[in-house]
Amino acid sequence: MSHPLMVSDPEVRKQLQLAGLRFMCTRAKWLESEAKILGVRLKNGTLSSREVDAKLEEWGALDLVYPELMRE
Template sequence: MKQERISVHLAPKMERGLLVVSDPEIRKQLQLADLRFLYSRAHWLAHEAKVMGLAIKNGTMTTAELDAKLEDMGALDLVYPELMRCE
């Protein structure tokens, strides 16, 4: 059985923690796994946003609770600057 040598090394930009995979098929599989993860997180985020939106609309969550939830999710850094630009 022929063993293939797979080269994995750290990219020159170490501060970003990038890995370079030289085997095109393994790289493709890793990229597909990344996309599946991103897709599942997008679905989760959409679901959470819907649940929180319904809760604030129905009065089962206060605005302070919603701010705390958004802060826990790390969304405040993304949400408020974006909203402030929409003036």
């Protein structure tokens, strides 16, 4: 049984995959830039640890910083 959203044309599928990968690369560069800004502000004292934690949580990355909190 095929998925209702499956793209059966191999060339169209490849183009969609390439577009998705380009998006991921762009998003990764944006995230790196934002993380550097937060790091500089935290180091300079213009942003609190609580504010950084809130941003990390917003990005879904809090468990990367505090993996012990994610254990059940």
